[in-house]
Amino acid sequence: MKKAHEILIRSQLFGGLPQEHITEIEKIAVDKNYNKGDVIFYDGDEGNGFYLIVAGSVSVYKISPDGKEQIFHIVKEGETIGAAPVFSGKSFPANARALSKTHLLFFDRTKFIELISGKPDLTMNILALLSMRLREFTIQVENLSLKEIPGRLASYLLYLSQEQGNRDFVKLNISKLQLSNILGTVPESLSRALGNMKTRKLIEEEGASIRLLNRAELEELAERGKSFG
Amino acid sequence: MKKAHEILIRSQLFGGLPQEHITEIEKIAVDKNYNKGDVIFYDGDEGNGFYLIVAGSVSVYKISPDGKEQIFHIVKEGETIGAAPVFSGKSFPANARALSKTHLLFFDRTKFIELISGKPDLTMNILALLSMRLREFTIQVENLSLKEIPGRLASYLLYLSQEQGNRDFVKLNISKLQLSNILGTVPESLSRALGNMKTRKLIEEEGASIRLLNRAELEELAERGKSFG
DNA sequence: TCGTTTTCTTAACATAAGTCAAGGAAACGC
DNA sequence: GCGTTTCCTTGACTTATGTTAAGAAAACGA
Numbered sequence: 056m057k058k059a060h061e062i063l064i065r066s067q068l069f070g071g072l073p074q075e076h077i078t079e080i081e082k083i084a085v086d087k088n089y090n091k092g093d094v095i096f097y098d099g100d101e102g103n104g105f106y107l108i109v110a111g112s113v114s115v116y117k118i119s120p121d122g123k124e125q126i127f128h129i130v131k132e133g134e135t136i137g138a139a140p141v142f143s144g145k146s147f148p149a150n151a152r153a154l155s156k157t158h159l160l161f162f163d164r165t166k167f168i169e170l171i172s173g174k175p176d177l178t179m180n181i182l183a184l185l186s187m188r189l190r191e192f193t194i195q196v197e198n199l200s201l202k203e204i205p206g207r208l209a210s211y212l213l214y215l216s217q218e219q220g221n222r223d224f225v226k227l228n229i230s231k232l233q234l235s236n237i238l239g240t241v242p243e244s245l246s247r248a249l250g251n252m253k254t255r256k257l258i259e260e261e262g263a264s265i266r267l268l269n270r271a272e273l274e275e276l277a278e279r280g281k282s283f284g
Numbered sequence: 285m286k287k288a289h290e291i292l293i294r295s296q297l298f299g300g301l302p303q304e305h306i307t308e309i310e311k312i313a314v315d316k317n318y319n320k321g322d323v324i325f326y327d328g329d330e331g332n333g334f335y336l337i338v339a340g341s342v343s344v345y346k347i348s349p350d351g352k353e354q355i356f357h358i359v360k361e362g363e364t365i366g367a368a369p370v371f372s373g374k375s376f377p378a379n380a381r382a383l384s385k386t387h388l389l390f391f392d393r394t395k396f397i398e399l400i401s402g403k404p405d406l407t408m409n410i411l412a413l414l415s416m417r418l419r420e421f422t423i424q425v426e427n428l429s430l431k432e433i434p435g436r437l438a439s440y441l442l443y444l445s446q447e448q449g450n451r452d453f454v455k456l457n458i459s460k461l462q463l464s465n466i467l468g469t470v471p472e473s474l475s476r477a478l479g480n481m482k483t484r485k486l487i488e489e490e491g492a493s494i495r496l497l498n499r500a501e502l503e504e505l506a507e508r509g510k511s512f513g
Numbered sequence: 514t515c516g517t518t519t520t521c522t523t524a525a526c527a528t529a530a531g532t533c534a535a536g537g538a539a540a541c542g543c
Numbered sequence: 544g545c546g547t548t549t550c551c552t553t554g555a556c557t558t559a560t561g562t563t564a565a566g567a568a569a570a571c572g573a
Contacts, residue, residue, distance in 0.1 A: 117422075119431070120509065121508075125425065125430055139418040140415070142411035142414070142415040144412070145415075145416075148422040149422060168408075171404075172404045175401045178404075185368075186370075189418055192424075193421075194377070196354065196356060230520070239429040240560075241561065243521090243562080244560055245521095246522050247560090249522095280349065282559085432530085460552095479552080479553090511529085
């Protein structure tokens with residue numbers, strides 16, 4: 056399919072590879088389609104391969120016994136899910152669920168490992184990918200442990216802004232329930248944090264978007280982590 | 285040096301490699317020695333190489349503006365620190381500090397990348413290493429977000445027990461301040477959680493070790509995460 | 514368009530855990 | 544061995560955030 060090819064050659068994982076490698080890669084890729092809410096894999100499932108997202112988005116998350124959800128990552132076009140278990144040889148450490156109609160390419164573990172041998176540039180791409188993911192986890196742990204919810208929210212808004220070209224008008228793209236699950240909290244607390252920011256004129260809500268009114272103070276809040284120091 | 289060689293060939297990173305590769309690896313390794321408390325690198329430093337621990341132990345951690353410390357990982361003999369930035373090309377995302385007199389081998393980024401090209405078995409070792417680290421981070425995020433302190437403590441004690449051959453008598457090896465920083469809390473709260481477990485006859489403290497008296501309940505506490513469900 | 518369902522917000526309340534303070538225990542250096 | 548420093552514990556207090564409940568707003572489907 057046309058779109059899958061475009062996404063694939065632009066992905067972090069496969070970007071910059073010579074045409075003959077791309078052709079080989081596409082030969083072992085298998086199309087998979089999911090509807091909103093469909094589970095792609097469960098925590099504990101055998102990690103027999105990984106997925107590249109062609110269209111749609113996927114939430115990688117874990118649920119506590121009492122039902123609270125922590126989202127590790129919202130994965131979008133061109134990004135991968137389940138890559139780590141391919142190399143650690145372990146099961147998936149979390150669940151993955153489609154957030155919308157989603158088109159994936161599945162890569163079988165054995166075939167993929169066979170394929171990468173003798174392709175140092177592809178291997179370096181994988182190393183870079185895993186390293187970046189490690190870096191993101193470092194930030195997530197830091198946020199959960201060292202910042203209170205307003206600080207985490209400020210960090211996330213600034214991150215979103217950066218992702219969207221440093222504009223002051225950022226689109227959320229996800230529900231507030233999901234956002235609260237990314238931040239490691241509940242919708243009520245998120246709502247309060249947002250309300251507080253609005254009162255303090257740090258932000259303005261406009262539909263599903265948020266306008267950053269005072270970037271300096273948001274940055275300080277994100278940096279400080281706590282309301283009072 | 286004798287010991288460095290022994291550790292190196294048994295490490296996850298270099299274990300199982302042919303002798304000629306080991307020789308090459310040892311050629312680019314540089315000895316570094318640190319005393320207790322010495323900083324090995326700071327958050328933000330350029331990631332110009334990584335370290336393999338030959339003797340001693342190192343804390344990888346981050347500090348909030350108000351001084352609270354979150355330990356990401358206590359790294360011991362045969363393990364590595366700072367590997368991810370070598371491949372992501374970014375700076376170190378945290379600080380590293382020697383917890384005791386520590387002997388390290390330093391591997392220069394450029395030399396190491398040169399060295400791995402054409403060594404698929406070494407590359408696979410690195411992929412496995414990064415993947416395992418990712419898995420550990422998943423658990424850490426889950427613990428911080430979905431479990432309260434007694435649940436995190438129970439998880440950690442069970443993890444320690446497993447690491448020490450599933451014995452009921454586990455050695456802490458680190459100070460309680462450090463333990464509290466691993467669990468994402470403060471010494472006072474840790475002290476209370478331990479006191480509570482002792483009252484409930486789940487554990488017994490004997491010097492710097494802890495005896496697990498009721499594994500079943502500890503496991504339930506770790507699983508449930510919260511005191512009341 | 515209307516009614517139903519889901520999502521979001523607000524308020525009152527409960528509680529886990531951080532903070533502050535002080536004393537005791539252990540480790541360390543001389 | 545003794546004094547000093549660091550580490551650990553305990554208690555009283557504060558606070559951030561989770562919980563419960565209810566209503567408002569928005570999204571959805573017929």
